Amino acid sequence: MMLIPCPYCGPRDETEFHCGGQAHVNHPNDPHAVSDEEWADFLFFRANPKGVFAERWVHAAGCRRWFNVRRDTVTNDIQSSYRIAEPGTVNE
Ligand SMILES: [Zn+2]
Numbered sequence: 001m002m003l004i005p006c007p008y009c010g011p012r013d014e015t016e017f018h019c020g021g022q023a024h025v026n027h028p029n030d031p032h033a034v035s036d037e038e039w040a041d042f043l044f045f046r047a048n049p050k051g052v053f054a055e056r057w058v059h060a061a062g063c064r065r066w067f068n069v070r071r072d073t074v075t076n077d078i079q080s081s082y083r084i085a086e087p088g089t090v091n092e
Helices: 036-044
Strands: 003-006 010-013 018-022 052-058 066-072 078-083
Touching (some): 003 066, 003 078
Antiparallel strands (some): 003 010, 018 052, 052 066, 066 078
């Protein structure tokens, strides 16, 4: 069992959440100005690192809000969680 610290509700069981994948993925400012390859990279390709990674999570069975979590993908240790508008660590 993993406890996920929702920044709005506090720690809750992982069964209340859904992971939305990599956090801090920026939408192209002008989608019509990018190439097909750049658009495909934006839509389909995400980092999959071994170690600490920033992810989007939604508290689906709670407040239903999205937020970010910094989680070690090897140990599942959660280092921090923060609201979308708050500064966090960007995945490299
Ligand atoms: Zn919540």
